[in-house]
Amino acid sequence: MPRTPPRRRTAAAAPATRAERLAALRRHQARLRRCRRCPDMTGPPVVGAPVLSPVLLVGQAPGSREIELRRPFAWTAGKTLFRWFEGIGLDEAAFRARVYMAAVCRCFPGKAPKGGDRVPSETEIASCAPWLEAEIALLGPRLVIPAGRLAIARFLDHRALAEVVGRRHRLRLGGRPVDVIPLPHPSGASVWHRTEPGRSLLARALALIAAHPAWQAILRRPPPLG
Ligand code: SF4
Numbered sequence: 001m002p003r004t005p006p007r008r009r010t011a012a013a014a015p016a017t018r019a020e021r022l023a024a025l026r027r028h029q030a031r032l033r034r035c036r037r038c039p040d041m042t043g044p045p046v047v048g049a050p051v052l053s054p055v056l057l058v059g060q061a062p063g064s065r066e067i068e069l070r071r072p073f074a075w076t077a078g079k080t081l082f083r084w085f086e087g088i089g090l091d092e093a094a095f096r097a098r099v100y101m102a103a104v105c106r107c108f109p110g111k112a113p114k115g116g117d118r119v120p121s122e123t124e125i126a127s128c129a130p131w132l133e134a135e136i137a138l139l140g141p142r143l144v145i146p147a148g149r150l151a152i153a154r155f156l157d158h159r160a161l162a163e164v165v166g167r168r169h170r171l172r173l174g175g176r177p178v179d180v181i182p183l184p185h186p187s188g189a190s191v192w193h194r195t196e197p198g199r200s201l202l203a204r205a206l207a208l209i210a211a212h213p214a215w216q217a218i219l220r221r222p223p224p225l226g
Helices: 018-033 064-069 076-086 092-098 122-139 149-153 198-211 213-220
Strands: 055-059 100-103 143-146 169-173 176-180
Touching (some): 100 122
16 A cells, blocks of 8 residues: 555645745745654754645655755756656746755765765654645645655555556545556666656656646746745
8 A cells, every 4th residue: 555645634634825835835844844853863954945736746855965065956956856857848947946856864874885975764654644745735736746765655656666656646635636647756766767668658757747737837938835
């Protein structure tokens, strides 16, 4: 079974006006930056721009460079990710200003004994989940883009990336219909997106994102930045 998609609202009921929603999002991010729930994680939590976007990107967990630079996808994986999005109309600066960037965990898990970054534990993932749930409640996204297995597993049951990448999945999150279009993780250590069938499935996923009404909307008109 997939992990239960976020349903429970951890913030107060979403405020009505845009100004109120922006203020609530800024307060949420201020609380998130102060979070120190996980003793084995290295912070401070990495937070994207406070943008009221209908498009939500969900990464896995920041690396050490993201912690230093205090921005999601600030290093090599980000270069690949932003190249993908530039191909469908938004360069890095525009993406950061128009898409809300969240993650399964917001702190650096540290290195794994065999190399690479440690995969966050179930406890850490559960501890961090309310932050994402609150963002879904505040933003009411129409399109969610989880990048990488851990992020995809927050929303979709799957055994292999090829089962879910390259397709649009209709879910209900926070009581609203949401399209989830997963991407593979853009890590340079992964060959999945550079070899078949991953390369073709990635291209299909990006085409689905490009054609989505929420993506089209932020191409035409940037959402307000708090
Ligand atoms: S990973 Fe999430 S829950 Fe854990 S300390 Fe960082 S922000 Fe808090």
